[in-house]
Amino acid sequence: MLPISNRRHAIRAALATLLLFLASTAAHAIPAYARQTGAACADCHAGSYGPALTPYGMRFKLNGYTDTDGKGHKIPLSMQLIESHSAPARGDSSTQLSEGDLYLAGRLTDQVGGYVKIEADHTGHNTYNTRLSNIDLRFVAKELKVHGKEALFGVSVNNSPGFTDPVGTLPAFSTLVRAGVTGTLLNPSSPNSLANRVIGASVYGLYDSNWYGEVGTYRSLPTSQQDHLGYNVAGDPGRLSDTGYVRLAYMKDMKRQFFSAGVVGLTTKRQLPRSGPSDDLTDLGYDLSYQYLGNREHIVQVAYVNILERRDYGSAPVIGGVQARDHGNVHDQTASVTYTFRQSYGLSVSHMKSTGSNDVARYGPSGSPDTTSNLLTVFWTPFGRDDSYTSIANLKLAANWFRFTRFNGRGDDIFFAPPGARPTNAGDLNAFFVTASLAF
Amino acid sequence: MLNPIVRQSLRLAAMALLASGGALASPLARAGDAKAGADVFKSECAECHAVKEGRNKKGPSLFGIVGRKAGSVTDYDYSDALKQSPWTWTPQQLHTYLSQPAKIANPGTKMKYDGLTDATQLDDLISYLDTLH
Numbered sequence A: 001m002l003p004i005s006n007r008r009h010a011i012r013a014a015l016a017t018l019l020l021f022l023a024s025t026a027a028h029a030i031p032a033y034a035r036q037t038g039a040a041c042a043d044c045h046a047g048s049y050g051p052a053l054t055p056y057g058m059r060f061k062l063n064g065y066t067d068t069d070g071k072g073h074k075i076p077l078s079m080q081l082i083e084s085h086s087a088p089a090r091g092d093s094s095t096q097l098s099e100g101d102l103y104l105a106g107r108l109t110d111q112v113g114g115y116v117k118i119e120a121d122h123t124g125h126n127t128y129n130t131r132l133s134n135i136d137l138r139f140v141a142k143e144l145k146v147h148g149k150e151a152l153f154g155v156s157v158n159n160s161p162g163f164t165d166p167v168g169t170l171p172a173f174s175t176l177v178r179a180g181v182t183g184t185l186l187n188p189s190s191p192n193s194l195a196n197r198v199i200g201a202s203v204y205g206l207y208d209s210n211w212y213g214e215v216g217t218y219r220s221l222p223t224s225q226q227d228h229l230g231y232n233v234a235g236d237p238g239r240l241s242d243t244g245y246v247r248l249a250y251m252k253d254m255k256r257q258f259f260s261a262g263v264v265g266l267t268t269k270r271q272l273p274r275s276g277p278s279d280d281l282t283d284l285g286y287d288l289s290y291q292y293l294g295n296r297e298h299i300v301q302v303a304y305v306n307i308l309e310r311r312d313y314g315s316a317p318v319i320g321g322v323q324a325r326d327h328g329n330v331h332d333q334t335a336s337v338t339y340t341f342r343q344s345y346g347l348s349v350s351h352m353k354s355t356g357s358n359d360v361a362r363y364g365p366s367g368s369p370d371t372t373s374n375l376l377t378v379f380w381t382p383f384g385r386d387d388s389y390t391s392i393a394n395l396k397l398a399a400n401w402f403r404f405t406r407f408n409g410r411g412d413d414i415f416f417a418p419p420g421a422r423p424t425n426a427g428d429l430n431a432f433f434v435t436a437s438l439a440f
Numbered sequence B: 001m002l003n004p005i006v007r008q009s010l011r012l013a014a015m016a017l018l019a020s021g022g023a024l025a026s027p028l029a030r031a032g033d034a035k036a037g038a039d040v041f042k043s044e045c046a047e048c049h050a051v052k053e054g055r056n057k058k059g060p061s062l063f064g065i066v067g068r069k070a071g072s073v074t075d076y077d078y079s080d081a082l083k084q085s086p087w088t089w090t091p092q093q094l095h096t097y098l099s100q101p102a103k104i105a106n107p108g109t110k111m112k113y114d115g116l117t118d119a120t121q122l123d124d125l126i127s128y129l130d131t132l133h
Helices: A004-023 A031-037 A055-062 A223-228 B004-025 B034-044 B091-098 B119-129
Strands: A077-088 A094-107 A112-124 A127-146 A149-158 A198-207 A211-220 A239-253 A257-271 A278-292 A298-312 A327-341 A345-356 A371-380 A394-406 A431-439
Touching: A031 A077, A031 A094, A055 A239, A198 A239, B034 B119, B091 B119
Parallel strands: none
Antiparallel strands: A077 A094, A077 A431, A094 A112, A112 A127, A127 A149, A149 A198, A198 A211, A211 A239, A239 A257, A257 A278, A278 A298, A298 A327, A327 A345, A345 A371, A371 A394, A394 A431
């Protein structure tokens, strides 16, 4: 029997991750960049509304958000509003202005640019929680020569390992989060994740237009600062030390097609709680992506990410009378396919799978943290193209079906309901939601 | 026996035929397919150049590009290399410029382009650019 406290924790985790998922549907479409460059939203984002980047969008990011049409400075501000209607399989439907975002995004000089998102999320009863979301401030040295080949070097100060990546397949940048009871460090939807609660710096380089490398280090913000920035301290990632991030990717832009293959690593020693013993955590992963762009009439984007986390726990406590294991692993995988017609109509299918080694003390009576979910999205973006009414602002209407097939390693009675109580099945976490997003 | 006038006419016709054959063999003179060129434009150029008059992206508007003097869009900040070039964007000049990396064709240019080596696509593209008036 799962201890009551663990069961409550599991339910809280499930709801929190689902809410986080709903919140994360916010895209990174930044009309301020479109005004700065004269480019259309569709030049950087296949569906004219982020976050998935085209090769051109990747180059803009690599250039430190500094590209311009040369017509002086533009106001580097944008806003996004998201109205959503959610209909969970179990529970009440609701409609609300679920998110409002302010972006400070643009170039300062030819070498300095950035991205800062301040996000207000609906938390119920007409109240909103405002928090500092992603930041990515860059200095970049462009058009260098190394061994006769073009090269670019940059420095980024940011608050989420992986967000800086140009390919955009890693969990920190993708909207595809894996809701589950646990997850890898690189996954921003994992409990006590690093995303936005750390600060760090990375240096990156692009060699011969194809080879990308990045190394960085991070430290967690004090809990008082997390609180000031709009984060509940219960989600503290803990005290981090010896934290290193490394990324290497090969990217090939063939104008009508693009592919990439990369590896990523993140390692840290974590004390959670901060006065507790230190866990050694190491993520190693790889990702593959392909884009068919053609003449932009039909665009297909395919991505696969596979991240394995090795955990050596600093202690093996007895929880609910069961001895916890002193080591374990977690394995996150995501596969996604998106088809976009005329840069306006899209269909996206994603499969997300998170598995982990068995540990009854840490994960409850099933002993398994395994979660499997799918997301199906259809969307329409009427603007944001060169030939639309406006190319520098957009609306996105999307219908999303989010479906769980496994949670806590089970399909049925995932929280081990006591006798007489109604069990919760994985399918009870399913949700249908419609969003209308406006970016300007 | 053909009379001299007929023989002269046949000689001129043969010369014209040879001349036209020679012209067909030259990539410069091939009439491209502007419709196919529009697709080439979307793949190769559209991220940095708009076709709408007065709309600049990272590169200047290509409205009216064929026949325009290089570096002459008034509200675009060209590189010195292009501002000082004596070129006029004739189909032949565009062919020369676009068939090789921009940094070789015009050292000092801001344009980042590796060149279009497919001769058919290049002809199609230039034919399309010629429709932008």
